Amino acid sequence: MGNVHAASSPTPPPIPTLVPPVSPTATSTDEKKEEESNGGGGATENPGTMEDIHKKCKDVFPVMFEGGKFMLNKGLSNHFQVSHTVNFSTVQPPGYRFGATFVGTNQVSQTEAYPVMLGDIDPSGNLNANIIHQLTPNLKAKFVAQIQQGKWQATQLTTDWRGSDYTTSLTLGNIDLINGSGVAVTHYLQQVTKKIALGTELAYQYGSQVPGGHIAVYSIAGRYSDENFTASGTLGGAGIHLCYYQKATEQLQFGVELETSLRMQESVASMAYMLEIPKANTVFRGTLDSNWTVGAVMEKKLMPLPFTLALSAMLNHPKNQFKIGCGFIIG
Numbered sequence: 001m002g003n004v005h006a007a008s009s010p011t012p013p014p015i016p017t018l019v020p021p022v023s024p025t026a027t028s029t030d031e032k033k034e035e036e037s038n039g040g041g042g043a044t045e046n047p048g049t050m051e052d053i054h055k056k057c058k059d060v061f062p063v064m065f066e067g068g069k070f071m072l073n074k075g076l077s078n079h080f081q082v083s084h085t086v087n088f089s090t091v092q093p094p095g096y097r098f099g100a101t102f103v104g105t106n107q108v109s110q111t112e113a114y115p116v117m118l119g120d121i122d123p124s125g126n127l128n129a130n131i132i133h134q135l136t137p138n139l140k141a142k143f144v145a146q147i148q149q150g151k152w153q154a155t156q157l158t159t160d161w162r163g164s165d166y167t168t169s170l171t172l173g174n175i176d177l178i179n180g181s182g183v184a185v186t187h188y189l190q191q192v193t194k195k196i197a198l199g200t201e202l203a204y205q206y207g208s209q210v211p212g213g214h215i216a217v218y219s220i221a222g223r224y225s226d227e228n229f230t231a232s233g234t235l236g237g238a239g240i241h242l243c244y245y246q247k248a249t250e251q252l253q254f255g256v257e258l259e260t261s262l263r264m265q266e267s268v269a270s271m272a273y274m275l276e277i278p279k280a281n282t283v284f285r286g287t288l289d290s291n292w293t294v295g296a297v298m299e300k301k302l303m304p305l306p307f308t309l310a311l312s313a314m315l316n317h318p319k320n321q322f323k324i325g326c327g328f329i330i331g
Contacts, residue, residue: 064295
């Protein structure tokens, strides 16, 4: 809520965990240094970025899909991986896509190494590309590009500066110097106490297609985190976004979300659950919202083989719409 650039630029995928192994000695040494720099367990730490302020709640919600999907992942080395994906869908263009991921040797943590370059392309030349690099211990840069029908459809450059207890970010999206258009978004998130983080966001869009030539949206945000729950909220000129996450048990988690658009005078409330069954290698996710849309996704690892079966279903009662999907992943 409040990110006016979200609809016009692709969202970069999470950083893959395809990284070289780290020795236990190096890991324990890094953890001790981090604890000393943070002043012990009671000191504040970096709160992350503003775009991830609702992440815990969002991760509970299922990502539903329609049609059939087959994916083959193949790791060629500790640093390079390729994928082959075939989609059969009436919502998205069906067809084949080839993907590749490269992870560099700059190890910054046990699960992160840079630079990261990943992308996918279809036979028509439509390309999605992402480059992520840790330029300095505090500065990270991300570049996202999307090419469709031989034309640049979207570009986005994001830089994150992480301090000991704060993060500031600057995002530039679809900047066109010739036609004079683009989007700029700046974030600041401060860890006030060990449990409370407060932040602010300013989004600015300009161009001939914008009424009045330019528009700015200001938002404030907050997050309260405890051991088993997290409450977060964003309030701005565009609307209100509230999230609540609860970890009921080691296997069961819940998430509740409320989104209100002041411009459209609409509100949507959603709730979701995630149930993990380790003995069955199965994860269930389900959701229900105030528009009477019900959805669920089941993912099951077919051990000991490196296969994953995914089943998805979504039903909208007022519109009488039903969508079902089946996916099979190797690797």
